[in-house]
Amino acid sequence: MFETQAYAFFMITLKELAKQLNVSVSTVSKALHDAKDIGEDTKTRIKEAAALYNYRPNKTALALKVNKTNTIGVVVPDILNPYFANVLHGIEQYATAMGYDTIICVSHEQLKKEAKSVELMLQGRVDGFVISLSVETLSKQDFKHLDEIGLYKKELVLFDRTTSEVECDKVIINDQKAIYEATKILINKHKTKIAYLSSIEDLPIGLLRKGGYQQALLDHGLEPDPDLLLDLTGAKAPHELIKDFLRQHSFDAVISSDNTSSLMFQSILKSEKPELMKDNMIIGFSDEKNALLSYPKINYIDQKAMQIGEKAAEMLIERIESNDEKLKLKTYEMPFEIHIS
Numbered sequence: 001m002f003e004t005q006a007y008a009f010f011m012i013t014l015k016e017l018a019k020q021l022n023v024s025v026s027t028v029s030k031a032l033h034d035a036k037d038i039g040e041d042t043k044t045r046i047k048e049a050a051a052l053y054n055y056r057p058n059k060t061a062l063a064l065k066v067n068k069t070n071t072i073g074v075v076v077p078d079i080l081n082p083y084f085a086n087v088l089h090g091i092e093q094y095a096t097a098m099g100y101d102t103i104i105c106v107s108h109e110q111l112k113k114e115a116k117s118v119e120l121m122l123q124g125r126v127d128g129f130v131i132s133l134s135v136e137t138l139s140k141q142d143f144k145h146l147d148e149i150g151l152y153k154k155e156l157v158l159f160d161r162t163t164s165e166v167e168c169d170k171v172i173i174n175d176q177k178a179i180y181e182a183t184k185i186l187i188n189k190h191k192t193k194i195a196y197l198s199s200i201e202d203l204p205i206g207l208l209r210k211g212g213y214q215q216a217l218l219d220h221g222l223e224p225d226p227d228l229l230l231d232l233t234g235a236k237a238p239h240e241l242i243k244d245f246l247r248q249h250s251f252d253a254v255i256s257s258d259n260t261s262s263l264m265f266q267s268i269l270k271s272e273k274p275e276l277m278k279d280n281m282i283i284g285f286s287d288e289k290n291a292l293l294s295y296p297k298i299n300y301i302d303q304k305a306m307q308i309g310e311k312a313a314e315m316l317i318e319r320i321e322s323n324d325e326k327l328k329l330k331t332y333e334m335p336f337e338i339h340i341s
Contacts (some may be wrong), residue, residue: 072129094314111137160205183255186283199234
């Protein structure tokens with residue numbers, strides 16, 4: 001019978017477990033890892049004892065020994081944004097399937113918080129990072145904290161909000177093409193006064209999306225009208241801006257560069273000018289689940305957020321586990337889909 005009293009409320013060490021079983025530390029370790037040179041009876045006896053004594057491997061000691069923690073760090077600008085929440089779901093799901101833990105930090109769009117998150121996770125010995133850059137990081141073009149990742153010989157994948165100033169793997173969509181194709185759909189449905197909404201004009205992807213909208217108009221013989229541009233970036237009272245826009249301008253379609261402006265606009269349009277709902281078309285960025293939050297169901301560009309998360313985690317773990325130091329850096333372009341109700 002095992003002497004359990006001494007360990008009733010404490011986790012036993014590998015050495016103590018070996019002593020209790022009167023075998024070597026090596027034998028216990030091999031048995032717990034199903035080594036082929038350990039007999040099945042011995043494995044069973046050791047595993048039962050490990051369970052009884054609540055033995056857990058010392059991950060910190062193991063990480064120091066092999067210089068690998070099987071943990072990845074993730075930094076996102078906003079965890080409440082449905083897009084980033086879905087990306088995180090994809091990252092965590094893929095990482096777990098591959099035997100990796102995930103540590104998540106939120107930058108709240110601040111360079112200082114983003115850099116501090118990277119610093120803390122480097123101290124915690126993560127194997128690599130998946131990051132979407134904050135507004136402040138991109139506006140200041142300050143990427144010194146990302147250089148630190150390289151100095152620590154850790155791997156990095158950027159997604160969605162990326163920069164050409166940092167050499168690493170990246171996962172993106174073709175932002176300009178996505179809006180271009182959505183605008184073209186509206187034009188093909190004989191819409192000629194297409195309004196454009198955005199709350200991300202302070203981001204490079206916001207400018208790319210606006211460029212796609214304007215280019216689509218020009219390519220189809222329509223002159224972009226600056227009066228039909230509604231910038232909600234950083235607005236403290238976006239509802240009032242939308243109401244003013246509705247009072248002052250006429251339009252027959254709306255396209256949004258982000259996943260919140262379109263839902264907000266449709267809700268206010270339905271409340272303030274319900275007679276315009278029938279003939280107006282609105283397209284925004286969203287997914288099936290969030291599109292259902294509006295009625296009528298909103299038309300949307302699906303960025304495949306969860307798949308972006310899965311792909312970013314896949315690319316990071318592939319590089320972590322690769323022995324090929326010359327593995328070529330990749331930028332993966334996730335296909336988008338446009339859903340029209």
